[in-house]
Amino acid sequence: MTEFQALRRDRTSWTPMFIEHLEAETCIGCGRCYKVCNHDVLALMGKTEDGELVEPDDDEVERMIMTIADKGRCVGCESCLLVCGSHSIKMIPAAEAFAA
Numbered sequence: 218m219t220e221f222q223a224l225r226r227d228r229t230s231w232t233p234m235f236i237e238h239l240e241a242e243t244c245i246g247c248g249r250c251y252k253v254c255n256h257d258v259l260a261l262m263g264k265t266e267d268g269e270l271v272e273p274d275d276d277e278v279e280r281m282i283m284t285i286a287d288k289g290r291c292v293g294c295e296s297c298l299l300v301c302g303s304h305s306i307k308m309i310p311a312a313e314a315f316a317a
């Protein structure tokens with residue numbers, strides 16, 4: 218697999234890491250990842266007692282969790298990973314993401 222590299226403005230290279238998975242069991246719905254993501258990748262949802270995902274304002278919501286709404290919009294900045302205190306976000310390198 219060829220390693221994919223991006224360029225910083227000073228032309229040094231770095232490897233983007235894209236969001237791949239968000240673990241619903243450990244996410245506490247704090248919203249920190251959502252606040253730092255500027256690319257419409259994430260969506261806050263409600264979870265019912267039966268484990269069903271519903272709109273956040275639904276009467277049946279037991280707790281809030283973050284979900285991946287559109288992983289295709291991720292630019293690989295890793296900001297969400299850095300702010301998640303519950304280690305719920307899994308990233309993969311760009312080469313692996315593009316191979317999928």
Ligand code: SF4
Nearest residue numbers: 254291292294295297
């Ligand atoms: S890596 Fe960056 S662009 Fe991708 S979901 Fe996280 S904050 Fe958003």
Ligand code: SF4
Nearest residue numbers: 244245247248250301
């Ligand atoms: S920062 Fe982590 S715990 Fe908080 S909503 Fe995002 S994934 Fe869930």
